[in-house]
Amino acid sequence: MLDLTAKNIIDTIPKKDDLDNIIDSIKKYDTLVVSSHVSPDGDNVGSTMGFIKAINKLNKKVYYVLDDLIPGDLGFLCEGVKKYTSDEFRKINEDKYILISFDSADNDRICTSQSLKDEAEFIINIDHHNTNDSYGKYNYVIAEYSSSCELCFNLILYMEKVLDEKLIDEDVATSLYAGILTDTGNFKYESSSPSTLRAGAYLLERGAKKQEIVTKLFQNMDLNVLKILGEAINNIEIIGDKVSLIVVDIEMMKKYSVSYDQIDIITDYARDIEGIEVGIFIKQKSPGEFKVSLRSKNYIDVSEVAKSLGGGGHKRASGLSLYTTKEDAIKTIVEAVKKAVY
Template sequence: MNSLDNIIKYIHGSNDFVVTSHVNPDGDNIGSTLSIYYFLKKINKNVYYVMNDDMPLNMQFLIEDVNIINSSEFKELKIENYTLITLDCGDKNRICVDDDIKGNCIKLINIDHHASNDFYGDLNYVVAEASSTSELVYNLLIRNEEINNYKSIDENIATALYTGLMTDTGKLTYSNTHASSFDMAKQLLINGAQTQKVVQNVFGSNPFNFYKLLGESLNTLEIINEKVAIMMVTLDMLKRYNVDFKDIDGIVPYARDIENVEIGILLKEKSDNEIKVSLRSKSYANVSRLAKIFGGGGHIRAAGCTVNDSMENAKIKILEEALKEI
């Protein structure tokens, strides 16, 4: 059952927390997780931000003063009776901590907006229609203010939530943007969100080599049946331009945003025979359904999966299914 009140009551009655998100973190993962982290600190809880992945380069500004540790470092602390809070993770298997950290928590709180989420937590706040998990955290903090009669959102929390909202809604342009999203953005501004800092760092600070890689990736672009556009980034490209794998998700909209194209696909070679696939759709195709065919998931308009095969074979397989979807 979704229950904000039960989650809020539980948080206030407990002491030790681990917060984390899914593997390959993005803006909404980081914004929602960081805002819960700051909130728990604010109410004098012991909280550990644990994540086994590195942060994308354009999100580093958010975590300058935050101690993020990996699973091994957390286990060395020998913390017992902790509650695990997962943010923006639709699949328990994709939580970005070691399995024994998941298994040894006394309670798991699951806050998420993926339609594929199966309510794997002991306490769940899952709303598939929400624009972002950051919007769900915002709802939780506003409800906490109503129940406990004190201000929950400060400048740091507002900036983190604004980052999550802007990245998951494409700066309030995607179809998952609702009236509530604009209301949230307004209130975050009132509460001190550093909007220009978010815009400059998240959307306006790509390194020069990113654009050189983008240019080469665009040269691989193909349009199939006028409705599907596909492009790729190889390991050789990443090495040639010294760009990290985690910093290339911003390329996929270039495939989707072509006139008449409905599905945009980016194939990303992470290692030999490991191809990560980013999927975006424009108006009607369900790329979450497409991703599930290959064991992935996500949202109707944005999803991803992994194909364990060569780049060329992955391309053939993905295109075959994408053409069925349109």
């Protein structure tokens, strides 16, 4: 039933023992809760939606639980899937369930209530963060992989073979392809490997709606976001010759009528300057809370910097939160980055 391309890809999939355990668990439990991390991004939404839409073909009860809002531009990936809050899920569910988490480096970051995590029979952890602490009973964690969507693709493709079921339709392919694109910067980051490109190519063969994704995710910019980006870039600060800093506070977001979750695109511009190795983007979430994104180009492991301040992530893309004043947040992160770079 599998085509030759699928067979060839499956031959190259690593850690199939872990996938066997995960597939056995999915077979055993009729109720599954699927979640991801706070502040949903493309990989978060793509992997959870790809998985849910595939499992929906297996006559299981699958609940998508996330105590956060989906950014508007990613909404098209969630069509047909109801999102529950932890409280809503606990009110309607009486069955035993397992929790499958995508793209979360640790238990705390999974975006459900703690009781929902504790009451699960067990947790399955599928992730590609450098800092993942293997918090699941079963873990499919490969830090070298481009995205949780690529790992999810391995799981679902292998599951097609094990269960002898066709699971990847156009919608599943679209979700996974979208997450791979967003987490790899359209296949440009270091983590994009031959396997990433093979997964991408095969997802296109299986019907991923490439043009819809490109139009909705990359050619659909809110004009106000473009304008705040203009001011942010105007105010960019270069520290030494290898580090850049962009800060956006609540006042500036108000000025342009944009919200906190719309401006992540600014992060890339801090990194993509000639000669810059580390770009720092600080955005203010609330009066005493600042979210810091770190991006590096070639050699600085920013996950180490993030980890030293209570955050985490990948070698070339990490984040953390600082609970302090704006001045102190800037000072803290700039000092930590300078220590790593100079």
